[in-house]
Amino acid sequence: MATQIQQDLTGKVALITGAAAGIGRDIAETYAKAGAAIGVADINVAGAQETVDIITKxxxxxxxxxxxVRLEDAVNNGVKQLVDTFGGIDILVSNAGIQLIDPITKMTFENWKNLLATHLDGGFLTTKAAVEYMYKDNKGGTIIYIGSIHAHDASLFKAPYITAKHGLLGLCRAVAKEGAPYNVRSHMISPGFVKTAMVNDQIPLQAKEKGISEEAVVNDILLANTLNKEFTTIEDVSQTALFLAAFPTNVFTGQSINASHGWCMR
Structure with missing residues (x-):
């Protein structure tokens, strides 16, 4: 009999980092509509409260x-808060991230360390805290890393971001292998460019750095490698995250799902 795909998260508990806005907020709303209880984690508490208000209303x-997510105590305390409130954790979406646009010659070491800490330390610390509960009695769970097509490819002036996303893919694969005996699976969603505030902010920065128009940045850089000159949407990412979290088997574990309009077919 064919596997029946039910996009239902009733009874599940999800922690979503970077959920005050953008992709994280949309995943939080999408999961809540599917029945999950949500921990809206963010350094921006006011934005996180807005997300919670949308969900509860x-x-x-x-x-x-x-x-x-860069601080171990903050992560451990936050995961414990979620478990104490809702009784467990079934899904982790490691989404918190930042972006910097600078050539290596201008990139400060402090900025390099901060970006890697947000993406990589954050991914590691939230994973470690979550699997402590997921491993118990082989309860299992799903871990989803919000990566980027830059986990497979590279662009100019984003060295720390590209390094971080490559590293997250390695973490995803390691977690798939270590988590398998405990029924924990891991995935990475690797979008192309999504029109979030982070992407909108980098358009004028890239235009200035390269000495070209903002329109040229969009058409000749951001969308140059897509097959149809289309941005990936926030909804594309959140629906992929729902599909992976709700999928009834572990068949996709360790995989990067490239939501990129054909940019990078591997």
């Missing part, structure tokens, strides 16, 4: 978790 369950 729609009849869902969510709490604010004040979390700087």
């Amino acid at each position: 729609a009849g869902g369950k969510a709490i604010v978790i004040d979390m700087d």
